[in-house]
Amino acid sequence: MHFENLIKAIKERREMLQVTQETLSDLSGVGLRTLKQFERGKGNPTAQTLSKIADALGMELTFHVKKTHND
Amino acid sequence: MHFENLIKAIKERREMLQVTQETLSDLSGVGLRTLKQFERGKGNPTAQTLSKIADALGMELTFHVKKTHND
């Protein structure tokens, strides 16, 4: 799996806001267990779960074309 | 649910590349049924599914702080 970037972004944002996993769980409506697993790199959250977390943290989940050298 | 933006991005990218759902299914390793459901706005794909699709389309899934007016 390779969405460490997502994990990192969320974790950093959460810590920057000084919010605990438990509070984020409450704010987002995502189960504490799910949140913990996700931040640990275990599991494979659904788009809905990612979306709820993003919302609670004032973030956004986007898809964009990857920049390469030869385009 | 509100990740229509993700759906739109993928669909547009796929069509721009002139790739069928079936081909994208093959390229990405995501089941055809899953792909179809996703593009229809049904379902709730996992991060892994999103990631596979993104890879096949030369795209990237990212989390970023939402820009607001007052920040």
Place this chain on the structure above:
DNA sequence: CATAAAAGTGCTTTAAAAAGCACTTTTATG
């Protein structure tokens, strides 16, 4: 308007995400 390709759907099985509980471990802080 025939027809072929692409897209969409109903059904089913299997795998695993989500959730909560009770517990342990790690990490600050005095």
Place this chain on the structure above:
DNA sequence: CATAAAAGTGCTTTTTAAAGCACTTTTATG
């Protein structure tokens, strides 16, 4: 180094994502 808060884990149940199959509908194209 006590201790309290936060983070992490094993186990379980329920829900649902993923997948394939067979089929229908929609959409180009001649």
